[in-house]
Amino acid sequence: EVQLVESGGGLVKPGGSLRLSCAASGFTFSTYSMNWVRQAPGKGLEWVSSISSSSNYIYYADSMKGRFTISRDNAKNSLFLQLNSLRADDTAVYYCARAIGLVPRFDYWGQGTLVTVSS
């Protein structure tokens, strides 16, 4: 059974940093592109970033470029998102999602981890 379990969320002050993790199981992690998608409270989904299976290709939404860094460790079946210079509008549930297809679609999602940016 495919499972994606996020962790690392919490309360952080504006300007602070946080590192999110996503532990994958039930599939060959090293062969799939992975993504982060976030959802502010009561708001819609927002694509954050993607990373190819071997980390050769990395992309970010414009509003996250320079502040967020996606990475993965295929040996540990783990996906990461480093969040820096956090702002109040980064408050959201962050989901990791497995991508399939030449144009990615997300067939499995984690349950999400909540990041709250507040003083």
Next chain:
Amino acid sequence: QSALTQPASVSGSPGQSITISCTGTSSDVGSYNLVSWYQQHPGKAPKLMIYEGSKRPSGVSNRFSGSKSGNTASLTISGLQAEDEADYYCCSYTGSSTLVFGGGTKLTVL
């Protein structure tokens, strides 16, 4: 990249059909038949319902269908059921290896 435009809400009675639109630009929806649709129940993770415009993943009911005309993609749900009540999001490839979601549509089954 601006979010795709969806109606904030739609509603329908059990057994009826509804359509949710998703309007983008010639740089995203209009250039590629690569829109996907996700269903999200409250407090749950999204679920893939349609991909590449009109394809259904295994296990998704054939009551769900997708189409596209110009810069607008559409999700149609026929034979509405109470369990279809949820939020629906479209998502499009933008051509610069990035993705953009729509603002979401709340479906109410009356």
